[in-house]
Amino acid sequence: MRGRRAGAYHRRMSPPAHTAPGAGVLIVGGGLVGASLAIALDAAGIPATLVEAATPRADAQPSYDERNLALARATVNGLAAIGVWPHAAAQATPIRHIHVSRAGEFGSARLDAAKHGVDALGWTLPARELGAALLRRLDACTRLTRCAPAKLEALEPHAAGWRARVHTAEGERTLDTPLLVGADGTESFVRARLGIEAERHDYEQALFVATVTPERAHAHRAYERFSDDGPVALLPLAEGRCGLVLTVPGEQADEVAALDDAGFLALAQRRFGWKLGRLGRPGRRHPYAIRRVAAQQLTGPRAVLVGNAAQTVHPIGAQGFNLGLRDALTLAELVAGAADPGDAALLARYAARRAPDREGTMAMSHGLVRLACLEQPALAPLRSLALLACDRVAPLQSLLARRGMGFRGEPPRAVLERLP
Numbered sequence: 001m002r003g004r005r006a007g008a009y010h011r012r013m014s015p016p017a018h019t020a021p022g023a024g025v026l027i028v029g030g031g032l033v034g035a036s037l038a039i040a041l042d043a044a045g046i047p048a049t050l051v052e053a054a055t056p057r058a059d060a061q062p063s064y065d066e067r068n069l070a071l072a073r074a075t076v077n078g079l080a081a082i083g084v085w086p087h088a089a090a091q092a093t094p095i096r097h098i099h100v101s102r103a104g105e106f107g108s109a110r111l112d113a114a115k116h117g118v119d120a121l122g123w124t125l126p127a128r129e130l131g132a133a134l135l136r137r138l139d140a141c142t143r144l145t146r147c148a149p150a151k152l153e154a155l156e157p158h159a160a161g162w163r164a165r166v167h168t169a170e171g172e173r174t175l176d177t178p179l180l181v182g183a184d185g186t187e188s189f190v191r192a193r194l195g196i197e198a199e200r201h202d203y204e205q206a207l208f209v210a211t212v213t214p215e216r217a218h219a220h221r222a223y224e225r226f227s228d229d230g231p232v233a234l235l236p237l238a239e240g241r242c243g244l245v246l247t248v249p250g251e252q253a254d255e256v257a258a259l260d261d262a263g264f265l266a267l268a269q270r271r272f273g274w275k276l277g278r279l280g281r282p283g284r285r286h287p288y289a290i291r292r293v294a295a296q297q298l299t300g301p302r303a304v305l306v307g308n309a310a311q312t313v314h315p316i317g318a319q320g321f322n323l324g325l326r327d328a329l330t331l332a333e334l335v336a337g338a339a340d341p342g343d344a345a346l347l348a349r350y351a352a353r354r355a356p357d358r359e360g361t362m363a364m365s366h367g368l369v370r371l372a373c374l375e376q377p378a379l380a381p382l383r384s385l386a387l388l389a390c391d392r393v394a395p396l397q398s399l400l401a402r403r404g405m406g407f408r409g410e411p412p413r414a415v416l417e418r419l420p
């Protein structure tokens, strides 16, 4: 079925001759964020072209992999609004409680969905399943031109926008666009070509992702636990399994990668503790390097960056896709109401609207990791008090819950649909 779809899609894609006059909004990168934007634009009736370097299959796209995504409530609202969630819901597990603590310190913070009047604070979904759902929804798009595998290789300014040179299996194509969207990930070619600098921070940590089965039921609770060696998270999954996210100091990465299953489980157990009893049955282990990369500007002339191309954050805060989807849905909302999608005033509005959410979320992700992992005994009582305050002080709890659910700044309308 997949093969047949991919074939049909290539036929739809075969290049006319040379230049496709008016590719509409040109989205470079069909990862989780670029694909979501393409769908949102199609749903709003905006013609667009999606260029993706990988073959359009969930097992071929780089970010449609083994990572388990914690999707904030706002994200699920947004995915429902653009028709993706019906394809993914059956594979998602609700997160009804969140527990944040630090090894060896007394404070902890807990969030409960019921206390905040909702059925779930968020959902866990394997990235591969979200990728498959996006691909199914992309198949139903009617105004979208899809180009994959196809790699953007050059960009030059053009009369009213950009001219892109794209390499495909059938040869080279040029595409003209009034709005170029860089959704091409952390090492964005578009960002570099636009001359936008990025600020980088190496956490000197490596991250391992695996599925484990704890002895006790997770009861739909997500755990985040900090320690001197870095954070560890456990996310609830179907059939009593949990998605483990284990951060280790960079210099230990090779050693941890070489551990056998028993050694890896023993390390995970030491770092996570015994709240869910013994951890067992580890699945395949995937290592990731961790960096923070933040573009110094979100827009250029008739161009905009979204998702990881705009900001890549530490995965432990589970914010990257959540933030990127809000980029995509805000852009789609603004473009839907405009005569010219690349208009400078529209792009300025986009950057202004995204700033509070982007800066707040990046600061929270970065600050959380730095503060919670600093090996400074003098900070311990303060950290514990801060966690206790988040646990006990009602307005702080509500703020934390709202932000945890992905509502910050001026969110795109699509994510608000189910908010009371």
Ligand SMILES: Cc1cc2nc3c(=O)[nH]c(=O)nc-3n(C[C@H](O)[C@H](O)[C@H](O)COP(=O)(O)OP(=O)(O)OC[C@H]3O[C@@H](n4cnc5c(N)ncnc54)[C@H](O)[C@@H]3O)c2cc1C
Binding pocket: 028, 029, 030, 031, 032, 033, 034, 035, 051, 052, 053, 054, 061, 062, 063, 067, 068, 069, 070, 071, 150, 151, 152, 153, 183, 184, 185, 186, 189, 207, 209, 288, 306, 307, 308, 309, 315, 318, 319, 320, 321, 322, 323, 324
């Ligand atoms: C271990 C781990 C766990 C995570 N957990 C969470 C979580 O719980 N919650 C959450 O919200 N986020 C999480 N994230 C972050 C999330 O996965 C990313 O933020 C998200 O995948 C970014 O999507 P993107 O589409 O912006 O970029 P990418 O997924 O990197 O996609 C970029 C796409 O662009 C394509 N591309 C690149 N260059 C070109 C080119 N020249 N021409 C054409 N195509 C090109 C690539 O092939 C790729 O498909 C996690 C990340 C990691 C690593």
